[in-house]
Amino acid sequence: MSMPWPSNFPAMKYSLALLILCSYASNASALTVSFNDVAPRVRGHHPSLKAARMAVEEARGRRLGAGRLSNPSMGVEFQNESRVSPRSTTFSIDQSFPITRRLSLEKRLTTQLVGAAELEVRDVERKLIAEAQTLVVQLISLNQQRELRKKQTELATKLSEFVKSRANAGELSLLDAAQAQVDAQRLLVEARRLQNESVSLLGTLKPMLGLSPSDSLTISGDVLAITIPGYVTGWTQRADYQLAQTRIAAAQTDTALAKARKYQDISAGFFAAREQQDVSSRQTERTGFVGFRISLPLPFWNRNQGEIAEKTASAERARLESEALGQMIVSEADTARKEMVANADLAKETRDRLLPMVIEQTAKLEKAYESGQADLLTILRAREQRLQLEAAALDSVRDFHLARIRYEAAVGKHAPAASATSGK
Numbered sequence: 254m255s256m257p258w259p260s261n262f263p264a265m266k267y268s269l270a271l272l273i274l275c276s277y278a279s280n281a282s283a284l285t286v287s288f289n290d291v292a293p294r295v296r297g298h299h300p301s302l303k304a305a306r307m308a309v310e311e312a313r314g315r316r317l318g319a320g321r322l323s324n325p326s327m328g329v330e331f332q333n334e335s336r337v338s339p340r341s342t343t344f345s346i347d348q349s350f351p352i353t354r355r356l357s358l359e360k361r362l363t364t365q366l367v368g369a370a371e372l373e374v375r376d377v378e379r380k381l382i383a384e385a386q387t388l389v390v391q392l393i394s395l396n397q398q399r400e401l402r403k404k405q406t407e408l409a410t411k412l413s414e415f416v417k418s419r420a421n422a423g424e425l426s427l428l429d430a431a432q433a434q435v436d437a438q439r440l441l442v443e444a445r446r447l448q449n450e451s452v453s454l455l456g457t458l459k460p461m462l463g464l465s466p467s468d469s470l471t472i473s474g475d476v477l478a479i480t481i482p483g484y485v486t487g488w489t490q491r492a493d494y495q496l497a498q499t500r501i502a503a504a505q506t507d508t509a510l511a512k513a514r515k516y517q518d519i520s521a522g523f524f525a526a527r528e529q530q531d532v533s534s535r536q537t538e539r540t541g542f543v544g545f546r547i548s549l550p551l552p553f554w555n556r557n558q559g560e561i562a563e564k565t566a567s568a569e570r571a572r573l574e575s576e577a578l579g580q581m582i583v584s585e586a587d588t589a590r591k592e593m594v595a596n597a598d599l600a601k602e603t604r605d606r607l608l609p610m611v612i613e614q615t616a617k618l619e620k621a622y623e624s625g626q627a628d629l630l631t632i633l634r635a636r637e638q639r640l641q642l643e644a645a646a647l648d649s650v651r652d653f654h655l656a657r658i659r660y661e662a663a664v665g666k667h668a669p670a671a672s673a674t675s676g677k
Contacts, residue, residue, distance in 0.1 A: 282464070282468045282469070283468065283469040283470075283471070284462065284464060284468060284469065284470050284471070285470075285471040285472075285473050286389070286462065286470070286471075286472060286473065287472070287473045287474040288386065288389055288390070288393070288474065288475075291382065291385050291386050291389050291462075292382045292385075292386070294385075294462045294463070295378070295381050295382050295385050295461060295462065296378060296382070297463070298462055298463025299381055299385075299461055299462070299463065300460065300463070301377065301381065302374065302377060302378055302381065305373065305374045305377050306374055308370045308373065308374065309367065309370045309371050309374060311370070312363070312366050312367040312369075312370040313367055315363050315366070316360070316363035316364060316366075316367055319359045319360050319362070319363040320356045320357060320359045320360030320363070321356070322348070322349070322350070322356070323348075323349050323518070325346055325347060325348040325522075326346070326347050326348075327344075327345065327346045327347075328343075328344070328345040328346075328347070328524075329342070329343070329344055329345075330342070330343040330345075331343075334529070334530060339528045339529055339530030339538075339540075340528065340529045340530065341526055341527065341528045341529075342526065342527050343524055343525070343526040343527075344524065344525050344526075345522055345523065345524035345525075346522050346523055346524075347520050347521065347522030347546075348520070348521060348522060349518040349519065349520045350518060350519055350520075350521065351513070351516075351518045351519075352516055352518070352519055353513035353514075353515075353516055354509075354513055355510065355513040355514060355518075358506055358509055358510040358513055359510060361506050362503060362506045362507055362510060365499055365502055365503040365506060366503060368499050369496055369499045369500060369503060372492050372493070372495050372496035372499060373492075373496060375492035376491075376492035376493040376496060378492075379491070379492055379493075379662055379665065380662070381461065382662075383658050383659070383661075383662035384461070385458060385461045385462070386658045387655055387658055388454050388457060388458045388461070389458070389472055390651060390654045390655055390658065391454055391651065391655075392451055392454050392455065392458070392472045393472055393474075393475060393651075394647060394648070394650070394651035395447050395450055395451045395454070396451070396472070397647050398447050398644060398647055399444050399447045399448065399451075401640070401643055401644060401647065402440050402441075402443050402444040402447065403444060405440050405636070405640050406437055406440040406441055406444065408636070409433065409436050409437035409440055409636070410437045412433050412436075412437075412619075412632070413430065413433035413434045413436070413437050415623075416429050416430045416433045416629065417430040417433075417434075429628075429629040432629060432630075432633070433629065433633075436633055436636075455470055458470065479597050479600060479601075479650065479653055481590075481593055481594060481597060482657065482660070482661070484590075485586075485661075485664035485665075485666055487664070487665070488582050488583070488586060488663070488664040488665055489579075490665055491582060491663075491664065491665030492665065493578065494575070494578055494579060494582060494665075497571070497574060497575035497578050498575060500571045500574075500575075501568065501571045501572050501575055503571075504564065504567050504568035504570075504571040505568050507564045507567065507568070508561070508564040508565050508567075508568050510564075511557060511560040511561045511563075511564040512557075512561055514557050514560065515552060515556050515557045515561070516550075516552055517550040517552075518550075519547060519548060519549050519550070520547070520548040521545070521546070521547045521548075522545070522546055522547075523543065523544070523545055523546075524543070524544050524545075524546065525541070525542070525543045525544075526541060526542055526543075526544075527539070527540075527541040528540045528541065582663055582664075585659070585663040586660055586663040586664050589656045589657070589659040589660035589663055590656075590660055592652070592653075592656035592659075593653055593656045593657055593660060596649045596650075596652045596653035596656060597649075597653050599645075599649045600646055600649035600650050600653060603642055603645055603646040603649060604646050607642055608639070608642050608643065608646060611635070611638055611639045611642055612639060614635060615632075615635040615636060615638075615639050618631055618632055618635050619632060
């Protein structure tokens with residue numbers, strides 16, 4: 254038998270959906286970060302860094318088992334009495350000992366590998382912080398571009414309304430009114446495109462800050478002021494360069510370890526035996542003895558030449574890679590610094606010289622249009638030029654900060670504290 258639906262069933266469905274939505278929203282967190290907050294947030298919450306730090310624990314675990322003697326071995330031998338030999342039982346214990354510095358070299362190598370793992374984590378951290386800072390700068394720039402489009406849209410809307418009112422009065426052409434409205438709509442579409450780009454960048458940035466897709470992320474404040482940082486000469490402290498130096502030392506230790514393996518371990522031990530022989534039906538003769546033995550392998554056929562040659566070449570390769578990395582760091586830092594200078598000069602020239610001229614000229618053309626001394630196409634062209642210059646100035650500021658992030662990442666220095674202004 255079917256039951257009738259309650260009369261308020263649609264309202265109940267709506268309330269249930271609203272309750273589920275509110276419950277889902279309550280589980281999502283909201284985070285507001287500034288440019289300053291990026292580095293500590295990435296260090297503490299980036300999932301890749303959490304996984305990378307386990308490599309350090311793995312290296313420490315390997316160090317615990319390195320440089321130790323092999324376990325001794327114990328043996329028991331039993332031989333029953335025969336016509337030619339008595340019954341005997343032998344107990345033995347043997348221990349292997351290296352005659353070279355193999356154990357101390359193994360301990361040193363694993364300690365160096367622990368240091369290398371820590372430096373690898375620092376290098377990953379350096380790259381991820383620079384990547385996250387880059388995304389934040391791009392998001393701030395997109396916000397500024399959207400604000401610019403918003404202001405331009407307001408001006409275009411006012412112009413459209415003015416032209417429309419004059420067209421209705423028969424003083425201007427209806428085509429001018431339609432063109433002004435199209436220009437305003439074009440700016441709205443441009444603002445939406447920038448909003449879509451922001452959504453994409455936020456989706457990339459959220460997991461880097463330890464957020465889920467459902468969490469809310471807001472970028473607050475502006476980036477740094479346009480100031481050229483001083484030359485940093487301590488780039489040799491950069492994590493990957495220090496890692497390259499550690500790998501050279503580890504490769505040299507590994508070479509010494511390969512040479513130490515040229516001579517295998519000696520083996521020494523004690524043994525005790527007890528013999529029993531029946532002399533007659535009523536008499537048994539018992540004897541026993543204790544002895545010491547040593548085994549020394551002779552390096553006649555295998556002197557570990559292959560591994561020694563391999564490790565020697567590996568050490569030389571590590572040295573050459575370190576030199577190449579040093580040259581790359583210097584070039585990378587120099588290029589980023591030149592880009593900073595070029596973008597700073599371009600932003601200053603655009604804002605201080607070109608933009609004021611265009612703003613003044615646009616204002617004059619608007620007054621001339623109101624008095625019928627200029628056409629609408631000239632006004633739109635002037636406003637387009639102003640928009641392009643203002644957008645170019647913002648792009649120059651953005652590119653300056655992106656170059657600065659690359660420079661500070663190249664020299665192993667994190668960005669300084671953020672300013673309350675942007676490029677002023």
